[in-house]
Amino acid sequence: MQVIEPPLEVRDKILRVGGVSTLELAQKFGTPLFVTDENRIRENYKRIVGAFTTAYRKFSLQYALKANNNLSILRILRSMDSGADCSCIEEITLAKKAGYPSNRIIYTGNFNSDIELKLALKEGVMINLDDVAQLPRLRQFGKPEILSFRINPGVGKGRYAGLVFGGRRTKFGIEEKKAVKGYLSAKRSGIRHFGIHVMSGSAILEKKYFPKVAERLLNIAGRIAKKVGIEFEFINIGGGFGIPYKPSEKALDIEFIGKEVGELFTKLPSELSLGTPTLMIEPGRYIVGDTTILLAKVHGKKKGTVTTYVGTDAGMNTLLRPALYGAYHQVYVANRMFHRPNPEKITICGQICENTDVIAEGRRLPLIKEGDILAILNAGAYGFAMSSQYNNRPRAAEVLVNGGTVDLIRERETVSDLTLHQKIPERLKN
């Protein structure tokens, strides 16, 4: 047995995950299939919590449900004392279903409706507003126990343009000057407990970026606290912690980030009269990204004019990231590991009627044959979560593996799921 990258191993040239053969999984559950390794979720969670709590103990991790909303995964994380970051009421409902208490849930929506604001208040979660104009609308329904605003720190970073959430070209967050007004009117309206939040980009592999943003946010918080006369109970530096997708990329030095950010939180709040805030982070990708592979079956090969296409049963409907951002996902031929790559470059695609239906482009892999099983790596974050029924293809199944055990944690959809909520008017029935 040879470990290639946790949680993946190879035995007899066959890829295994969580102690189970990928070929057996594909045969038993069909493809496309998301396979998640429980142990890796636990390791990722422990690593990042350990990194941040070494230098600063008042800490809370809010797992970003949008990365992967599977209830079993939510329960694993909750059992490790994770909080939740929710972007809509439906995510709050899922988090509660998985056992997260209201006081460990933060709700960061954008362009919230009145109904959403009312429900968030009723749920008793921490409310993080993305616009000052939302405050009077929220206050017509009641007073939150604790309120924060999402700040646009003026800078942003992200692996692709679509993943930059801070700076000049983004719909997210509030400028500092406007935020001062927001906190002032919140205080005047009787709100007594405050937090502050930033989320300036995703899939970032530059370790120095995180302490920079944390320092910037602490200073912004300090100026706001002074002008408004408040303290902050939590300071949330967001998620965005990247994972290596390409073989040439190195894992983020999370220990460095935790230490640097922790030291800033030890030093700056007292200098800036901020009290002793909880350091909050809300990672999604870092926790679940590398825990999951997507298994796909090869249906055929076709020589195009400039490249050879390898068609599989996983396409942009199953894993949208390559079509959405041009994102890179490493691919293995699961039943032919360690074979020499074929000189011919190939494009791996799905069965969808779009020319953007690409999973990987210009790759050199071992010779691929019809019926082979491909493993698409790092599919745990924004994988199933972004999948769709486009072209009327039911969504994939998900299994959880753990040291040789296998559990189906989401059944494969069927054709009846495609018509589940459709209604045919009586006059069209005959």
Ligand SMILES: Cc1ncc(COP(=O)(O)O)c(C=O)c1O
């Ligand atoms: C507000 C907020 N928090 C957290 C996250 C999680 O980001 P990541 O998966 O990059 O850690 C996102 C992702 O879009 C987000 O919008």
